[in-house]
Amino acid sequence: MERIYSLIPDGKIVADIGTDHGQLAVALAERQKAKKIIATDISASSLQKLILRIQGTPLEKRIKTFVTDGLEGLGKEGIQVAVIAGMGGVLIGKILEKAGTIPNLESLVLCPHVGVEELRPKLTDLGFAVKKEDFVEEEGKLYPLLFASKGEEAYTTFGEKKFGHYMPEHPNEAFQKFVYKEKKTRQKLLQNNSKLPEKRRDELKRELIEIGKVEKTIETHRNL
Numbered sequence: 001m002e003r004i005y006s007l008i009p010d011g012k013i014v015a016d017i018g019t020d021h022g023q024l025a026v027a028l029a030e031r032q033k034a035k036k037i038i039a040t041d042i043s044a045s046s047l048q049k050l051i052l053r054i055q056g057t058p059l060e061k062r063i064k065t066f067v068t069d070g071l072e073g074l075g076k077e078g079i080q081v082a083v084i085a086g087m088g089g090v091l092i093g094k095i096l097e098k099a100g101t102i103p104n105l106e107s108l109v110l111c112p113h114v115g116v117e118e119l120r121p122k123l124t125d126l127g128f129a130v131k132k133e134d135f136v137e138e139e140g141k142l143y144p145l146l147f148a149s150k151g152e153e154a155y156t157t158f159g160e161k162k163f164g165h166y167m168p169e170h171p172n173e174a175f176q177k178f179v180y181k182e183k184k185t186r187q188k189l190l191q192n193n194s195k196l197p198e199k200r201r202d203e204l205k206r207e208l209i210e211i212g213k214v215e216k217t218i219e220t221h222r223n224l
């Protein structure tokens with residue numbers, strides 16, 4: 001949560017989409033980082049956890065809550081930063097696509113738990129470019145963190161979509177573990193699954209070549 005928090009610019013109108021227990025929204029309110037905080041969830045019972053947490057406290061006035069799908073119905077809130085964490089990359093992409101143009105929206109802070117390779121090209125399609133990136137390990141799980149704002153960016157290869165442009169040249173420990181895990185998964189699939197269709201085997205082999213290139217980039221930059 002702290003690493004997501006640190007990617008959020010100060011003094012903005014921030015929406016935490018899919019807030020659940022509202023840990024991030026509460027931190028934003030307690031530390032007075034945002035001008036206004038909107039916390040949403042598609043599930044009323046999930047959002048209820050946050051509502052109960054802030055009820056009767058000074059935070060109640062600082063966090064506006066909505067049960068809604070993604071950014072639906074939030075057009076009038078003047079959202080400048082949308083945070084979407086803890087969902088798959090495909091779902092995050094769908095939420096953003098469905099939202100269309102949000103007049104004041106400047107930036108996105110995204111933490112897809114899976115499917116970052118599907119999210120990156122979607123961001124490009126929607127006119128966003130990843131400007132900052134980080135990688136975190138939490139309870140043994142590895143997550144990318146993306147900060148995106150309006151701009152152009154192209155992803156062509158599997159390696160670019162999966163690992164992005166920034167982290168291979170600025171590798172931290174979590175990112176290196178992620179690359180290693182992706183390599184091992186594919187090696188095991190190839191070794192232990194003789195019934196895999198030839199097409200899939202070829203694809204996995206191509207992906208392994210690209211992972212090898214990312215490893216070389218990491219190696220070069222780790223020693224700088």
Ligand SMILES: C[S@@+](CC[C@H](N)C(=O)[O-])C[C@H]1O[C@@H](n2cnc3c(N)ncnc32)[C@H](O)[C@@H]1O
Nearest residue numbers: 017018019020041042043046068069070085086
């Ligand atoms: C795993 S929790 C993540 C909570 C928090 N954002 C975090 O990173 O710790 C995912 C939350 O997203 C909510 N969610 C799923 N689809 C959604 C959608 N389309 N719009 C809003 N919230 C959604 C779920 O109800 C759930 O509370």
